[in-house]
Amino acid sequence: MSATTPPAGSSIFSRIIRGEVPSHRVYEDDRVVAFLDVGPLSRGHMLVVPREEQARLEDLSEESAAALGRVLPRLARALMKATGCTAYNILINNGKDAGQVVLHVHAHIIPKSSDGRGLTKEWRSSKLDPAEGAALANELRGALAGSAAPSTSA
Numbered sequence: 240m241s242a243t244t245p246p247a248g249s250s251i252f253s254r255i256i257r258g259e260v261p262s263h264r265v266y267e268d269d270r271v272v273a274f275l276d277v278g279p280l281s282r283g284h285m286l287v288v289p290r291e292e293q294a295r296l297e298d299l300s301e302e303s304a305a306a307l308g309r310v311l312p313r314l315a316r317a318l319m320k321a322t323g324c325t326a327y328n329i330l331i332n333n334g335k336d337a338g339q340v341v342l343h344v345h346a347h348i349i350p351k352s353s354d355g356r357g358l359t360k361e362w363r364s365s366k367l368d369p370a371e372g373a374a375l376a377n378e379l380r381g382a383l384a385g386s387a388a389p390s391t392s393a
């Protein structure tokens with residue numbers, strides 16, 4: 240651990256998970272906890288957080304990542320039923336440049352409300368050049384072949 244690395248289990252979300260900081264809890268199982276975001280973009284905006292404290296998604300164990308993904312459809316259905324929303328975004332920010340503030344992996348589920356509240360995004364698409372696409376996909380397949388999954392961690 241470097242001098243700037245916070246101690247394990249010290250994130251605000253770990254403190255919420257342990258019940259040291261209050262939250263409006265919506266769901267929990269042995270790997271994941273969901274609670275309402277304290278600064279919602281729209282009514283029902285919730286955070287789904289693995290108990291395993293990793294700052295970034297790529298460092299999360301496959302087990303925690305699977306648990307996170309597994310519960311999303313169920314939470315989304317509950318959100319739609321409870322708020323009446325018919326559209327929503329799911330967002331995981333990774334890294335400060337991507338807008339991440341809390342350095343403990345979390346998925347936002349953000350309803351799009353009828354008055355337009357929710358996630359607003361700038362989607363500046365370009366056009367994928369076929370040759371560049373082929374080369375890049377090849378590079379990615381190579382990177383995947385050499386990558387091991389992070390080890391299991393509860």
Ligand code: 5GP
Binds near residue numbers: 279331
């Ligand atoms: P990020 O930008 O890291 O993806 O988003 C962090 C989110 O955590 C923000 O939407 C912020 O409102 C939420 N948040 C930060 N601190 C707390 C807290 O103490 N309690 C709850 N419930 N949400 C928090």
